[in-house]
Amino acid sequence: MSLRLIKALFRPAKPKITSEQKQASLIRAVERKEKKIITGMPIEDGYHTYNRPLGDIPVIVWKFYYAHKYFQNKMIDANMVSRLRKGASLLSVGTGPGHLERTLLAFSVPANNIDVADVKLHEHLENTTFTKYNFDAGNDWPTLRKKYDYIVFPESIQYAMDTKLSPIKGIQKMTKIIKSAYDNLNNNGEIRISLWVPKDTLDFWIKFWNMTKANVNSILPNLKWEIEPNLKTIIIRKPN
Numbered sequence: 001m002s003l004r005l006i007k008a009l010f011r012p013a014k015p016k017i018t019s020e021q022k023q024a025s026l027i028r029a030v031e032r033k034e035k036k037i038i039t040g041m042p043i044e045d046g047y048h049t050y051n052r053p054l055g056d057i058p059v060i061v062w063k064f065y066y067a068h069k070y071f072q073n074k075m076i077d078a079n080m081v082s083r084l085r086k087g088a089s090l091l092s093v094g095t096g097p098g099h100l101e102r103t104l105l106a107f108s109v110p111a112n113n114i115d116v117a118d119v120k121l122h123e124h125l126e127n128t129t130f131t132k133y134n135f136d137a138g139n140d141w142p143t144l145r146k147k148y149d150y151i152v153f154p155e156s157i158q159y160a161m162d163t164k165l166s167p168i169k170g171i172q173k174m175t176k177i178i179k180s181a182y183d184n185l186n187n188n189g190e191i192r193i194s195l196w197v198p199k200d201t202l203d204f205w206i207k208f209w210n211m212t213k214a215n216v217n218s219i220l221p222n223l224k225w226e227i228e229p230n231l232k233t234i235i236i237r238k239p240n
């Protein structure tokens with residue numbers, strides 16, 4: 001037996017990297033890369049504000065988030081990035097200026113694997129080669145060019161739902177949005193929803209989501225739901 005082989009046999013095994021550690025190092029890499037991508041917009045605690053109209057409302061002060069938020073709340077994880085790199089497809093609904101989507105390009109995800117949609121696409125996306133759609137996620141969706149492995153709603157579903165609606169109407173609207181996303185998913189595909197919920201309304205939103213889940217289950221019974229107790233990310237999986 002050679003000395004090298006003996007040394008190899010007695011070398012202590014490298015500790016396994018946990019998925020939490022993997023995610024933490026991905027977040028650090030995202031923070032480094034996004035600084036070069038998102039320029040000219042002052043960062044305030046991970047977001048910047050931007051005045052834009054919404055439908056007939058002349059100005060809304062939107063919060064647009066830096067990409068790392070979506071890695072921190074695990075709407076995006078290492079496995080997803082690796083699959084997107086290798087050809088999985090993503091539709092992002094309510095992209096705003098697309099900080100997340102543009103940052104994914106810096107992780108070698110081809111632009112052809114990412115399609116972006118918004119009720120009114122943001123001017124920051126004009127020079128990108130993503131396939132772009134303008135539509136209201138709360139109404140009937142147009143025919144899209146393909147079905148997707150992931151459909152994400154990065155801090156957008158609550159607007160598409162229209163918060164002025166009564167809870168019952170809100171649940172019906174959310175059910176319609178999830179059904180539309182489901183119809184555009186590949187088998188084994190995932191809908192991933194990121195939500196910012198103020199602490200004082202958390203109880204309301206937990207009830208709201210549990211009722212929505214029951215309502216969606218009445219028409220699509222075999223979806224698998226993961227609802228985090230803090231509602232930062234909701235994952236809905238379509239079976240094979």
Ligand SMILES: C[S@@+](CC[C@H](N)C(=O)[O-])C[C@H]1O[C@@H](n2cnc3c(N)ncnc32)[C@H](O)[C@@H]1O
Nearest residue numbers: 064065094095096118119136137154156159160
């Ligand atoms: C809070 S911003 C988040 C934007 C971006 N995802 C980010 O992380 O910065 C919400 C976005 O949802 C979009 N939005 C609002 N209502 C929508 C609807 N009915 N259908 C599609 N997108 C909608 C807005 O135009 C806006 O870009």
